[in-house]
Each structure stands twice: as structure tokens, then as C-alpha cells.
Amino acid sequence: AHLVNQIAAGEVIERPASVVKELLENSIDAGSTRIELSLEGGGVELIRISDDGCGMTAEQLPLAVTSHATSKLPDDESLFHVGTLGFRGEALASIASVSQMTIRSRAEGQDGGCQIDIRGGVIETPGPCGCPVGTVIEVRNLFFNTPVRRKFLKTPQTERGHIVEAFTRLALANPKVHFVLRNGDKEMFDLLPTPRWADRIESFFGTEISEALIPIENQDETVQITGYACDPSVSRGNNRMQYLFLNGRHIRDRALQHALGEAYRGMLMVGRHPVCFLRMRMPADMIDVNVHPAKLEVRFTDSGRVYSRLLQTLRQRFLSTDM
Ligand code: ADP
Ligand code: MG
Numbered sequence: 001a002h003l004v005n006q007i008a009a010g011e012v013i014e015r016p017a018s019v020v021k022e023l024l025e026n027s028i029d030a031g032s033t034r035i036e037l038s039l040e041g042g043g044v045e046l047i048r049i050s051d052d053g054c055g056m057t058a059e060q061l062p063l064a065v066t067s068h069a070t071s072k073l074p075d076d077e078s079l080f081h082v083g084t085l086g087f088r089g090e091a092l093a094s095i096a097s098v099s100q101m102t103i104r105s106r107a108e109g110q111d112g113g114c115q116i117d118i119r120g121g122v123i124e125t126p127g128p129c130g131c132p133v134g135t136v137i138e139v140r141n142l143f144f145n146t147p148v149r150r151k152f153l154k155t156p157q158t159e160r161g162h163i164v165e166a167f168t169r170l171a172l173a174n175p176k177v178h179f180v181l182r183n184g185d186k187e188m189f190d191l192l193p194t195p196r197w198a199d200r201i202e203s204f205f206g207t208e209i210s211e212a213l214i215p216i217e218n219q220d221e222t223v224q225i226t227g228y229a230c231d232p233s234v235s236r237g238n239n240r241m242q243y244l245f246l247n248g249r250h251i252r253d254r255a256l257q258h259a260l261g262e263a264y265r266g267m268l269m270v271g272r273h274p275v276c277f278l279r280m281r282m283p284a285d286m287i288d289v290n291v292h293p294a295k296l297e298v299r300f301t302d303s304g305r306v307y308s309r310l311l312q313t314l315r316q317r318f319l320s321t322d323m
Contacts, residue, residue, distance in 0.1 A: 005067055005097035005121050006146060012094045015153060016043025017162035019099075019139055022091035024170045027051035029085055030135065033193065034178040042156025043163050044142050052134040055107040058114040061126055065101070065118055067093040085249065097121035098149070099142045105135040120145045164188070168204055169250040172243055172277070175200040197227065201277055205241075209234060209275060214321055216278065218313040223282045223306060225313050229260075230275035232267040239273040246280050246287070251298055259307045263314035282306070 013019060020043060027035045030053025040046035056064055060071070068089045095101065096118040106113030113131035117124040143150035153159060160183060167189070171179045175197050181189040191203050202210035213228035227245075242260055244251050264274045286306075288299040300306045 005093050012091060013098060013142075015162060016047060016142055016159045017166045019043065019047055019095050019142065020049075020163045021166040021170070022095065023047065023049045023137055023139075024167065025085035026091070027053055027135070028170065028174055028177065030054045032134065032177060034180075036180040036182070037167065038182040039160060039163060040184060042153075042159035044150075044153060044156065044159060045140065047139040047142075048136070050134065050136040052132070055110070055133050055135055056103075056105040056114070057107045057110060058126060058128075060107070061103060061105055061114050061116050062123055064103070065092045065096045065116070065123065093121075095139055098144075098146050100140040100144065102138045102140075103135065104129050104131045106131050106133050108133050169243070172197075172200060172204065173245050173248055173250055197277070197279075201228070212275070213277075214317060216313060216317055218309075218316075220309065222286060223280065223309045225278060225280050225310060227278040228276065229263075229278070229314055229317065232264060232272075232274065234275050235264075235268050235272035236275055237271065237273070241275040242273065243277045244280065245278070246298060247282070247284070248279075253298065255303055255307055256310060259310045260314070263311050263318070267318070278310075280306075280310075 012022070016039075020037065024035065024037070027049060030051060032051035032053035035049065035051045038046070038048040071089075097120060100120070101118045102115065103118075104113055104115045110133075113129045114126055115129040116126040143153070164181070167179070167181055171177070171189070171191055176193050176195065178193045179189060179191045180187065189203070191200065194200055198210055198213055201213065209230060212231040212234040214231060216225060216227050216229055218225045239257050239260075242257055244253060244256055260274050260276055268274065286301050288301060
């Protein structure tokens with residue numbers, strides 16, 4: 001069983017940033033209002049997350065690290081219908097199989113908490129512990145028992161960069177949640193909850209970006225697009241600052257990136273890419289999801305429509321803006 005989980009882990013858990021993404025998603029799914037993340041050694045030595053979400057009971061805790069045990073059963077095959085980010089019940093078991101993990105958790109309405117230690121997938125006897133409602137998970141020594149994979153990790157700085165990107169995507173998608181990120185004894189981010197998306201964007205990218213935000217709002221019968229396109233003056237040499245969210249999930253999509261480029265055509269110099277923060281909502285039955293465990297690939301059943309919708313929306317907006 002441990003080997004099976006280790007193999008599964010190879011697909012889901014590539015590097016510390018994959019651990020961070022899964023843990024953050026779980027904390028968000030748990031309804032947390034405050035999530036704190038701490039790193040040591042680029043996340044290879046330690047990833048620690050603490051949240052004030054719904055927590056787990058002593059009975060739930062061992063199940064949570066068991067493969068295919070999920071408390072989030074989707075009502076149909078499309079994960080874009082469900083209100084939670086998790087769906088496979090695989091992540092915690094996979095992470096636990098390739099690390100030394102400690103979980104302390106206390107569910108709402110329980111008098112005390114419960115602790116469990118897992119070493120390379122082997123669960124040690126759970127016991128009671130004192131802790132507030134919510135969950136603390138520590139992941140130490142990632143890939144300690146899979147040396148080949150450990151060898152493929154890059155420098156702590158590079159791994160930390162990937163973690164910050166995963167953190168950025170989830171914190172941008174959830175502006176009403178308070179997020180803290182610490183690296184060693186240095187606090188990198190302390191993001192207060194806000195109803196204004198522009199505030200969250202500013203706390204990551206500063207006033208250079210927030211002052212260039214052009215609000216976008218458009219809705220037809222099926223597709224809703226809200227958020228911001230940026231003034232061409234803050235273009236970039238790559239397309240990494242095009243943040244697209246589909247039904248609350250971060251996505252990267254070649255065709256939509258192309259549509260963004262087209263929308264700015266004539267406004268940017270060759271080789272420059274626009275900066276955008278756009279949230280799209282559409283019915284889940286218009287989205288096909290190729291559920292590769294590690295990356296979420298989406299395909300639109302009517303991709304031409306989504307493409308032209310995005311292009312038109314931005315074009316119309318630019319026409320009505322003096323830029
Ligand atoms: P999934 O998210 O797909 O359900 P995971 O392996 O990520 O699978 O998590 C397994 C289960 O553990 C979740 O379904 C949830 O019940 C529980 N869980 C994990 N993290 C937390 C957390 N931070 N707070 C409360 N419950 C959690
Ligand atoms: Mg999960």
C-alpha cells in the first residue's frame with residue numbers, strides 16, 4: 001500500500017510547491033478564514049501550514065491520510081460543479097508516503113484535538129493533544145525515502161519561487177481569506193482579508209500594477225468575465241502575469257492567452273505581453289476537464305465562443321477607454 005501511494009505521489013507531488021498547493025487547497029476547502037504557511041529550506045526541510053478551518057475529529061484524522069478517502073464527494077463527474085478544490089482524496093496520502101508528516105487537528109465542537117504522525121506512509125498511533133479548532137500540518141524532509149526524486153529538486157531559492165507562485169495563485173483566487181507566508185524567520189507576505197480584488201493584487205504586485213488596472217465586467221447568457229486588464233504601459237516580456245481563474249480555480253490556457261495577445265494587438269511592442277487578472281464563470285457542462293493528477297487541463301466544449309467572448313470584452317473596454 002505504501003508503494004502504491006509512493007507511485008501515486010510521483011504523479012501528484014513533483015516538488016515542494018505541489019505539497020503547498022494541495023495543503024492550501026485543503027485549508028481553503030475547510031472554510032478557513034486565516035491560513036499561515038511557513039517554510040524552511042525551500043520547503044524541502046519543512047512546510048508547515050496552520051488554519052482555523054473546520055478541523056478533523058479523531059476518527060477522521062487517520063482516514064484523511066488514507067488513499068481515496070475524501071470527505072468531498074462530487075455529485076457528478078465534473079469537478080467544476082463542486083464547490084471544493086479537492087476531489088480525489090489522494091493528496092494527503094501521497095504527501096504522507098514521501099515525507100515525515102505530523103497533523104494536529106481539532107474539529108468544531110470537540111473538547112480537544114488529536115495528533116497523528118506518519119513516516120513514509122506508516123501511520124503511528126494517534127493520540128490526543130491540546131490545540132485550537134483548525135488544523136496544523138507539518139511536512140518534513142520531503143522525498144527522504146525516494147532519493148532519486150529528491151535529487152531532482154532544484155536549489156532552495158528555486159523551489160521557494162515555485163511555492164510563492166502556487167501561494168500567489170491561491171491567495172489571488174481567495175481575497176477574503178487572510179494568508180501569511182513565512183520563509184525561515186522572515187515574513188514574506190501578510191495578506192489581510194479584503195472584499196476588493198484590487199487590494200489583493202496590489203499586495204502582490206505593488207502600486208505600479210494596481211494603478212494600471214482597468215476594470216472589466218461582462219456577462220452574456222453563459223460566460224461571465226470580471227476583473228482587470230492592465231494598461232499597456234505595464235506590459236511584460238513573458239506571459240506569466242496573466243492570471244486567469246475559471247470558476248474559482250487558477251488555469252493556464254494557451255488559447256485564452258492568445259486571445260489576450262490579440263486584444264492588445266497594436267497596443268504593445270512585439271515580444272511584449274499584457275498583464276491581466278480575470279475571473280471567468282461559466283456552467284460546468286461547458287467545461288471538459290482532463291484530470292491529470294498534477295495539472296488541471298481544461299477544454300471548453302465551445303472554445304471558439306469563450307475565445308471570442310474574452311477578445312470582444314477587452315476590445316470593447318479598450319475602445320471606451322482613452323489609452
Ligand atoms: P481531497 O482534498 O481530494 O478530499 P486530500 O487527500 O487532499 O483529498 O484530503 C483528504 C481529506 O482530509 C479531505 O477530504 C478532508 O476531509 C481532510 N482534510 C485535509 N486537510 C484538511 C484541513 N486543513 N482541514 C480539515 N480537513 C482536512
Ligand atoms: Mg485536497
